[in-house]
Amino acid sequence: MTLFLWECLFCLLPSLLLLGLLVFVRRPAVSAWTEKTLTAVGWTLWRGLCLILHLPLDKASFGTAVSVCTGTQFMCKPSTLAQYLLRHCTSLSRTMLASWPKGDPHFQTIRALLGEPQALGLQFTREHLLLKDGGIVSLDWAVGPGVSDSGVRRSAPSVLLLLPEHWGGLSPHLKSLCHSATAQGFYVVVFHHRGTAGCPMTTTRLTEFGDPADLEQAVAYIHSRHPSSVLLAVSEGSGSGTLLSYLGERGSSSRLTAAAAISPVLLGQVWFETAVPPLYHWGMLYHRKRQLRRYAGSFRGVLDVDHVLKSSSLKEFEERLFCNHESEEPWGLDWDRYWERNEPLRDADEVAVPVLCIRSRDDPLLPPIGSLPLSLFQNNPYFMLVLTETGGHCGFTIQNSNNQPEDMNWSHAAVLEYFRAVVDFLKGAGEKDVVSWIGPTVEQRSRNNSSVFAVRKRRSAGMKRPQNQNINQSINEVEEFTWKRSYTR
Numbered sequence: 001m002t003l004f005l006w007e008c009l010f011c012l013l014p015s016l017l018l019l020g021l022l023v024f025v026r027r028p029a030v031s032a033w034t035e036k037t038l039t040a041v042g043w044t045l046w047r048g049l050c051l052i053l054h055l056p057l058d059k060a061s062f063g064t065a066v067s068v069c070t071g072t073q074f075m076c077k078p079s080t081l082a083q084y085l086l087r088h089c090t091s092l093s094r095t096m097l098a099s100w101p102k103g104d105p106h107f108q109t110i111r112a113l114l115g116e117p118q119a120l121g122l123q124f125t126r127e128h129l130l131l132k133d134g135g136i137v138s139l140d141w142a143v144g145p146g147v148s149d150s151g152v153r154r155s156a157p158s159v160l161l162l163l164p165e166h167w168g169g170l171s172p173h174l175k176s177l178c179h180s181a182t183a184q185g186f187y188v189v190v191f192h193h194r195g196t197a198g199c200p201m202t203t204t205r206l207t208e209f210g211d212p213a214d215l216e217q218a219v220a221y222i223h224s225r226h227p228s229s230v231l232l233a234v235s236e237g238s239g240s241g242t243l244l245s246y247l248g249e250r251g252s253s254s255r256l257t258a259a260a261a262i263s264p265v266l267l268g269q270v271w272f273e274t275a276v277p278p279l280y281h282w283g284m285l286y287h288r289k290r291q292l293r294r295y296a297g298s299f300r301g302v303l304d305v306d307h308v309l310k311s312s313s314l315k316e317f318e319e320r321l322f323c324n325h326e327s328e329e330p331w332g333l334d335w336d337r338y339w340e341r342n343e344p345l346r347d348a349d350e351v352a353v354p355v356l357c358i359r360s361r362d363d364p365l366l367p368p369i370g371s372l373p374l375s376l377f378q379n380n381p382y383f384m385l386v387l388t389e390t391g392g393h394c395g396f397t398i399q400n401s402n403n404q405p406e407d408m409n410w411s412h413a414a415v416l417e418y419f420r421a422v423v424d425f426l427k428g429a430g431e432k433d434v435v436s437w438i439g440p441t442v443e444q445r446s447r448n449n450s451s452v453f454a455v456r457k458r459r460s461a462g463m464k465r466p467q468n469q470n471i472n473q474s475i476n477e478v479e480e481f482t483w484k485r486s487y488t489r
Helices: 002-025 028-052 080-088 105-114 174-181 213-224 237-253 270-273 278-294 305-309 312-321 335-342 373-378 409-430 441-451
Strands: 073-075 123-130 137-142 159-163 187-192 233-234 258-262 357-359 383-388
Touching: 028 123, 080 409, 105 123, 105 137, 123 213, 137 174, 137 213, 159 174, 159 213, 159 237, 159 409, 174 187, 174 233, 174 312, 187 213, 213 233, 213 237, 233 237, 233 409, 237 357, 270 335, 278 305, 278 441, 305 312, 312 335, 357 409, 373 383, 383 441
Parallel strands: 159 187, 159 233, 233 258, 258 357, 357 383
Antiparallel strands: 073 383, 123 137, 137 187
16 A cells, blocks of 8 residues: 555656646746746847857847837927827837847847738739830739729728838738738838839839839829829838939929838948848848849840849949949949939938838948938928837837737837828818928028038939929029928929
């Protein structure tokens, strides 16, 4: 009998030990200690992996591993619109971003650009738009609840135009934004440059980094298709180059009511010349080379494709692709002249719609915060900047709550809330028929233009793209401007 009892005890001993361990771990003090220990071990392993992959770690990164970041830095020139946004857009003044590991900048960046998208039940209907020069761009119209395959709703909601990264493709981050916007009643369309995301290549002309010519025709087509809808636009990462160029070149004749840029590239030349971690650099370079290799046979007559494909950096690839070959243009572009022609903010003083830029301090794909043209946001009332401590590149994952099983993106909520507030503000100003906001005079803007940012270089007259401007209109005729839109073309 004694032997039997000992055998039962030995059989039950593992279960008893496990039960005792569970009871012990459930104590608050022990549970907190265990969580901190596992976090520290995981952080150490992640730090070693980052060192192997040459991924930079912020000095304060371990602090974000055990805390949740709150608060943002909102930078703009004081105006009635800015005050209105701060009152009605709570997302712009406060965030609840995820802590480590989901809040790690590299984890967020890789997940946003390459991660597996969630099953959102959203589909797209593609249209190919034939351009004036025979080229083709693609427009992907989101098809979801309330949207038919023909692209017609029962009402006239705001149209949200999305611009992907410069190298093209519909990333998980952009798909998530499409889903959020569609769920809130926006009519979403994604713009794809020629030769990207499966768009046919019918000419031997590739899109330069800041060339808005194709986007201009696409916006005109979207407006003709939805003339009674408010047209908004948001760019992802380097897609801001095209969006900001369009806003600058079109000025007050832009058909957009408001725009936003998530993790934007504001200074194109600086971005290409700034080193990024090798993991991201080689990934982006491989993607660009794969796109060119797909149409290598078509370009061999006008371009030394093999020479371009041997490029060892993004700067070298861009320079060989657009600067060092025979061009049909009447001038030969070198690297500096290329950016005089294509810098995203080259015509920033001509922008006439509100632009919200969202940027994190730990973005691994963008130049350091010190390179930001902060004076642009301090002097130009149309540009607003929201800085967060964490978020990575197009990440901005919100800390999960108990009743929120899926990860949410703060930048999506902030951008959509911003668009609704701007539209409401402009409608109110129009109905009251009053000057809702008075900007600086032309002379003041001209004086501030030189300090918008130090590295900006204005294009010479010979470098400007053709515009249908009324050159007889005197700039002195317009002493003041308001937030009420006007179309001159």
